[in-house]
Amino acid sequence: MFESFMAGAHRLSRVNYAPRAVAFAISFVIIALLAQERGWGAWYLAFPALYLLLYPHLLVVAGGFLSATARFETRAILADSLILGFLAAFVNFYLWLSFGFMVAIALNASVVGGSRQLLLALLLYTTGAIAGGILNDWQVQIDGPFYLDIMTMALLLGYVLGVGFLAYNQNARLVSTTRGVEERNRVFQVLVEISSSADLVGEVQDFIHDALQRIHDLYPKYGLGMVVRDVKRPGVLRFVEFVDISVEEQDALVKYLSTTRTPDSRELTWINPDNGAIFQMVFDNSRVRGNEGIIVVRARAISSLLREAARLALEMLGVHVENKMLALDLKHAAERDPLTGVFNRGRLDAELASAIRSRKQHGAMEFAVLMIDVIGLKGVNDKYGHVAGDSLIRETAVVLQEVCRATDVFGRYGGDEFVIICRGSSLTDAQGLRERIKRDVSGRKIRLATGAQETATAYLELSIGLASSSEVEPEEVLAAADEDMYRDKKEWYATHERYR
Ligand SMILES: Nc1nc2c(ncn2[C@@H]2O[C@H](COP(=O)(O)OP(=O)(O)OP(=O)(O)O)[C@@H](O)[C@H]2O)c(=O)[nH]1
Structure with a gap:
C-alpha cells in the first residue's frame, strides 16, 4: 500500500527515504533519552516526534502524490538542514547530535547537489541553529551521558556508511547501464556494417x-x-x-x-x-x-x-x-539463351568487349574467337518441323559445351550460330580447339525430337571460322571469324556437292 504511494516519487526521493526514516527515528530515540536525562517534560518531544517520526513518510508520499522531480528532494534536503539546525539548538547544542546532524546534511547535500548545495545546506543549518538558539534563550549544554555519546557516534557512523553504500550501488548500476548501452551501440554498429557490406x-x-x-x-x-x-x-x-x-x-x-x-x-x-x-x-x-x-x-x-x-x-x-x-x-x-541455357549474345558481346580491353591494355592478353554455324538447320526445319530444329540447336549447344575448356566462354550468338571466345589463348591453341571440334563433333549422329514422343536422326555438320587478336586488330576479330566461317562453309559445300 505504502509502496504504491511511494511509486510515483522520484527515484532520488525513494533512495533517500529509508536512510532518512531510519536515521530520523534513531535521532528521536536519542533526543527522548536525552530529555529523560535532563528532565525535560514529555510535551518537549512533540515537535521532534512530529518531524523525526512522521515527516519522512509524509515527504515521500507527497513526492509520489505530486509526481515530483529530483528538485523536490534537493529542496527537502535543504529544508532538513534548516530544521535539523533548529533541532540542534532545541537539544541545547548537545555536541555529538549537533555534529552528527551537520555531518549528515553536509554529506547528503554534497552527494546530491555538489558544492553549491553543500554551501546552501550549511548556511541553512547555521540559520536554523541561530533561530533555534534565539528562541531557546541560547541554552547550551554540549556534553551528554557517555552511552548517548556512543549511540550518537554509532548512528553517525552507520549513516555515513549507509550513504556510502547507496552511492556505491548507484554508481555500480550506472556503470553496468553504461556498459549495456555501449555494447548495444557496438552491436548496432556491426549490424549497420553488415547491412552495408551486403551491397559490396x-x-x-x-x-x-x-x-x-x-x-x-x-x-x-x-x-x-x-x-x-x-x-x-x-x-x-x-x-x-x-x-x-x-x-x-x-x-x-x-x-x-x-x-x-x-x-x-x-x-x-x-x-x-x-x-x-x-x-x-x-x-x-x-x-x-x-x-x-x-x-x-x-x-x-x-x-x-x-x-x-x-x-x-x-x-x-x-x-x-x-x-x-x-x-x-x-x-x-x-x-542466358532460353532455348539452350548457354550464354546469349548480350553476354558474349560483354565478354568480347572485355577481351578487347584487356588486349589493348596489356598487349600480351591475346584472345581468339571461333564462330560456329550449324549447316542445314533450315533443311531440318523444313523436313521435320521447328521442334526438331530447336532440338538440333539444343543438342549442338550440349556437344559444343562439352568440348570447350573451363576458361572458354561459349554461347549462342543467334539463330544457328555459336561463338567460343578463348581468352589468353594463342592462335595455335584455338586452332587445336577447332580441330577437336571438327574431329569429335562434326558428323556426329544426333537424335532429334520432332513432336509428341517421335524422333528423327540427323548428322551434325558445322562450319567453323577462327580469328585471333595476334593476326587482326582486337575489334575486328569477330568479323574476321565470321568471314572465315563463310569461307569454311563454302569449302564444306564444295566438298559436299550433293547438299547444294
Ligand atoms: N528451329 C529453329 N530454327 C531457327 C532458330 N533460329 C533460326 N532458325 C532457322 O535457322 C535457319 C538459319 O538460316 P541458315 O543459316 O541460312 O540456314 P542453314 O540451313 O543452316 O544454311 P547454312 O547455314 O547456309 O547451311 C533459318 O531458317 C532460321 O529460320 C531457332 O531458334 N529454332
Missing part, C-alpha cells in the same frame, strides 16, 4: 562469411555458425559457415541441423553427445523464399543482447539472401 559482397556465401566474422569480432570468445536451410526439407542446407568451431564439431552440427525441425520457441540448446559441448541456436522466423536462417553460438548461455543481435542479423540475412538470389536469377535470366 557479391556472393551470398561471402556475405554470410563476412557477417559472421563481424559478429565474431564483437564476441570473440564464442565459436559461431550460420546456416541457411530449406524450411520444408531441413536436410537441404543451402549455406553453411562457421568461425572458431572445429571441423569435427562443424560436422556434428551439420548432421544435427539436417535432421532437426524448427522449434516453436525459435530457440534451442543442443549438447553435442560426443564431447558435451553446449550450443545455443537461434532460428529466424521470417522464412524468406522457403529458407530459414540459424545462428549457432557455442556457449552455455547467451545474453539477451546477443540473442537479439542474432535475431536482427538473421532478419537482415534473410532479406539480403533473398535479394541476392533474386539478383542472381535476374542475372542468369538476362545473360
